[in-house]
Amino acid sequence: MAIKFKLGTRGSPLALTQANMVRDALCARHGWPVDAIERVVIRTTGDRVQDRALAEIGGKALWTKELDRALLDREIDASVHSMKDVETLRPEALVIAAMLPRADVRDRLIGADAIDALPHGAVVGTSSPRRRAQLLRLRPDLSIVLFRGNVDTRLAKLAAGEADATLLAAAGLDRLGRDTIGHAIPTDVMLPAPAQGAVGIEVRSADAAAQAIVGAIDDDVTSRCVRAERALLAALRADCQSPVAALASAAGATLSLRAELLAEDGSAFVDGHAEGLIGEAIAAGLAGDLLSRAPDPVRRLFGG
Structure with a gap:
């Protein structure tokens, strides 16, 4: 069968694995052979620049802008x-x-059995403002250093000492x-990043055919939860420098959203939760509540 659908992806091992998951889901849903989908690898700025924090070089757009261009230029049908x-x-x-069904949302600690088991003054590598702030809130004695790169790169840095x-x-x-x-960290110890564990597929808004093709594999619960978490980020006007954690869960039609905002050094934080039927409304209400109660070192990091 001739190629009929082009799927854009970054080139890291994890990105390629996730693209294969999407390909397989589409083929299973539509009864297509595997060669009906072409995987198009697009290298992003985030993949090329590994020695600086995202916030210093353009934020999360470094993972998406090249894929966006390819999609808008019709080089691919979905990303x-x-x-x-x-x-x-x-x-x-x-x-x-x-969105595909969500996987394990937790963080895993590699190098110790638990955060409490890390030696006093231990050096922990991460590029995430959220993880940095959460670690320092739990263990102010830790030293945090910048770790960027794909999974193998970061594991190699750890192995190199x-x-x-x-x-x-x-x-x-x-x-x-x-x-x-590694060892999974319970979410009541470290709440994950908004949308962690979720894989999304993006298409052109005007491409009704692609929307129908891709929409057929949407996992409704994952989509509802992740959209609520992303709505919280929007309501907070958070960016890639904002230490924020959030996790939504669904029980029937009811969504429950938990969130935590932190100072950069973990010295202050505020947390809360809300429940309701409409994710955007829950997120807006929770954002307002968190900001109204947040200490100044936290509040000044949000609001755009």
């Missing part, structure tokens, strides 16, 4: 994203048409067959 790496505000010409420990998303490790690496 695959790790949803936690997608900016909250997207171009109107693009739409997230589906550049840090005593690091944190990686459980979902990514599981998808790469590394499910025995």
